[in-house]
Amino acid sequence: MTDEQSVMRIVIVGGGTAGWMSAAMLARFAPPGYAITLVESETIGTVGVGEATIPAIRLFNDALEIDEGAFLAATKGSFKLGIEFAGWLEDGHSYMHAFGTVGRQLGVLPFRHFWARGRALGIAKPLAHYSANELAARTGRMAIDARGPGIPEVPYAYHFDAGLYAAFLRDYAEKRGVERIEATLAGASRTDSGDIAAVMTNDGRAIAGDFFIDCSGFKGLLIEQELKTGYEDWRHWLPCDRAVAVPCEPSGNFTPYTRSTARAAGWQWRIPLQHRIGNGHVFCSEYMSEDEASAVLLANLDGKPLADPRAIPFVTGRRKRIWNRNVLAVGLSSGFLEPLESTSIHLIQSTITRLLTVLPGKHIEPAVVEGFNRRSAAEFETIRDFLILHYWANQRTGQPFWDRMRALELPETLAQRIAEFRAANQIQPATDELFTEVAWLQVLVGQGLVAGSWNPIADRYPQEELAAFLGAVEKACIETVRPMPMHIDCVAALCGAAAKEKAA
Ligand SMILES: Cc1cc2nc3c(=O)[nH]c(=O)nc-3n(C[C@H](O)[C@H](O)[C@H](O)COP(=O)(O)OP(=O)(O)OC[C@H]3O[C@@H](n4cnc5c(N)ncnc54)[C@H](O)[C@@H]3O)c2cc1C
Numbered sequence: 084m085t086d087e088q089s090v091m092r093i094v095i096v097g098g099g100t101a102g103w104m105s106a107a108m109l110a111r112f113a114p115p116g117y118a119i120t121l122v123e124s125e126t127i128g129t130v131g132v133g134e135a136t137i138p139a140i141r142l143f144n145d146a147l148e149i150d151e152g153a154f155l156a157a158t159k160g161s162f163k164l165g166i167e168f169a170g171w172l173e174d175g176h177s178y179m180h181a182f183g184t185v186g187r188q189l190g191v192l193p194f195r196h197f198w199a200r201g202r203a204l205g206i207a208k209p210l211a212h213y214s215a216n217e218l219a220a221r222t223g224r225m226a227i228d229a230r231g232p233g234i235p236e237v238p239y240a241y242h243f244d245a246g247l248y249a250a251f252l253r254d255y256a257e258k259r260g261v262e263r264i265e266a267t268l269a270g271a272s273r274t275d276s277g278d279i280a281a282v283m284t285n286d287g288r289a290i291a292g293d294f295f296i297d298c299s300g301f302k303g304l305l306i307e308q309e310l311k312t313g314y315e316d317w318r319h320w321l322p323c324d325r326a327v328a329v330p331c332e333p334s335g336n337f338t339p340y341t342r343s344t345a346r347a348a349g350w351q352w353r354i355p356l357q358h359r360i361g362n363g364h365v366f367c368s369e370y371m372s373e374d375e376a377s378a379v380l381l382a383n384l385d386g387k388p389l390a391d392p393r394a395i396p397f398v399t400g401r402r403k404r405i406w407n408r409n410v411l412a413v414g415l416s417s418g419f420l421e422p423l424e425s426t427s428i429h430l431i432q433s434t435i436t437r438l439l440t441v442l443p444g445k446h447i448e449p450a451v452v453e454g455f456n457r458r459s460a461a462e463f464e465t466i467r468d469f470l471i472l473h474y475w476a477n478q479r480t481g482q483p484f485w486d487r488m489r490a491l492e493l494p495e496t497l498a499q500r501i502a503e504f505r506a507a508n509q510i511q512p513a514t515d516e517l518f519t520e521v522a523w524l525q526v527l528v529g530q531g532l533v534a535g536s537w538n539p540i541a542d543r544y545p546q547e548e549l550a551a552f553l554g555a556v557e558k559a560c561i562e563t564v565r566p567m568p569m570h571i572d573c574v575a576a577l578c579g580a581a582a583k584e585k586a587a
Pocket residue numbers: 096097098099100101102122123124125127128129130131132133134135136245266267268269298299300301304326328363395397413414415416422425426427428429431
């Protein structure tokens with residue numbers, strides 16, 4: 084802060100997942116002299132979906148020193164070991180993007196080179212055999228380090244009720260001094276320089292601030308409606324433009340993974356929570372009506388629907404600059420990538436964490452904003468490429484939507500990646516890229532792409548040694564998973580422990 088005498092006022096606009104995640108992080112880390120206010124409108128409400136996450140969410144909860152049991156109990160959450168993609172290559176086919184490693188490095192080489200050679204020799208099994216996470220997921224098992232001595236931890240994320248998570252974080256943030264104002268906003272006033280001076284409520288109040296975090300959802304109340312920042316539309320690559328969502332009764336099949344099933348003009352998600360299963364059908368309205376999409380969804384539920392399907396339109400893409408003047412867009416106001424790889428809540432987390440690394444005072448350095456926007460754009464773009472890969476590499480021939488997706492002109496960055504993999508089994512994620520080499524490998528292979536060669540260092544190992552290595556890796560996965568408790572017992576034990584602590 085340049086002026087240490089005056090309070091730095093940060094105003095968060097919106098109290099969905101993005102708003103309360105931002106508020107909680109600022110409440111935890113902002114130094115004295117920062118006053119945090121959050122404005123939300125119960126009349127407008129939240130988007131009300133967003134239930135699957137990726138492992139980085141644990142860093143977020145850890146940073147807030149949130150007790151895992153209390154969190155799972157409050158959000159009716161479950162564990163997530165990966166995402167199953169059913170029918171994405173073709174009907175009847177399934178693969179998993181499981182978290183954690185697949186196989187293990189030998190010498191200087193990643194596992195995929197030994198596996199590719201093993202496949203060519205006919206001595207390697209499908210990739211899934213070398214992933215403890217996938218084996219655990221498919222057998223309904225789960226372990227965290229606290230669950231038993233000698234049971235190794237497997238990387239995991241959570242499914243949770245996003246509305247309950249926001250409420251949980253609201254409680255956290257309010258206890259740490261965040262002021263919440265219930266109001267419907269109708270615009271903003273500006274300073275002479277054009278920055279936002281205050282947000283205006285529809286009953287004539289002004290809520291003044293020095294820095295604004297726009298968490299107002301798709302509409303982007305400040306970043307777009309006020310500042311006209313502009314939006315990069317990616318529907319030519321990711322043409323799905325709406326979802327219908329409906330919860331249903333739990334089925335007893337309490338799987339520790341998200342399922343994504345390809346449908347004629349999109350895909351359906353299944354997210355098991357303690358009290359219900361979250362379901363939704365993401366589709367492209369050029370190929371399917373909302374009524375048809377709802378019918379497909381309702382015909383493919385595990386249990387009785389608990390509500391009528393709700394439609395949510397969206398435009399895939401990103402805000403041209405997520406930080407513009409004294410406004411940072413966080414959450415849906417910053418852009419949208421369909422939830423195929425459960426990345427939206429992660430983007431909230433990474434944006435707010437990145438903000439903390441350059442926490443602004445009253446003076447904002449344009450160079451900092453520029454760097455921030457560049458990194459955020461790159462993050463959106465690599466996720467975009469990863470999503471396109473799932474669609475483009477399909478073999479669902481004869482279905483107009485999927486035929487179109489196979490014919491896509493790929494972004495140069497993705498085309499290059501695919502070419503490197505096909506030519507030489509190379510996967511080189513950028514330094515701070517979200518998805519690891521192993522994540523890319525599972526989706527490339529799962530979608531039927533084949534590496535044309537492998538690193539010749541893998542040829543140094545005689546065939547018997549290679550077979551023994553592959554066998555040992557598979558055995559290690561089986562032995563890791565064998566003693567694990569069932570997922571349902573893990574959740575019950577953790578939530579039970581939290582409930583007991585609460586009662587004590
Ligand atoms: C179909 C679908 C499925 C998804 N699935 C996943 C998933 O599985 N995993 C994942 O990580 N993410 C998922 N997401 C994304 C996730 O839902 C969002 O990233 C997350 O909920 C954050 O939303 P938000 O807080 O930005 O917006 P919202 O939830 O829309 O919140 C906006 C807030 O702004 C307030 N507001 C708006 N206008 C005004 C106003 N004029 N005055 C006052 N307050 C106002 C509202 O009241 C609300 O509090 C999904 C999204 C969609 C659309």
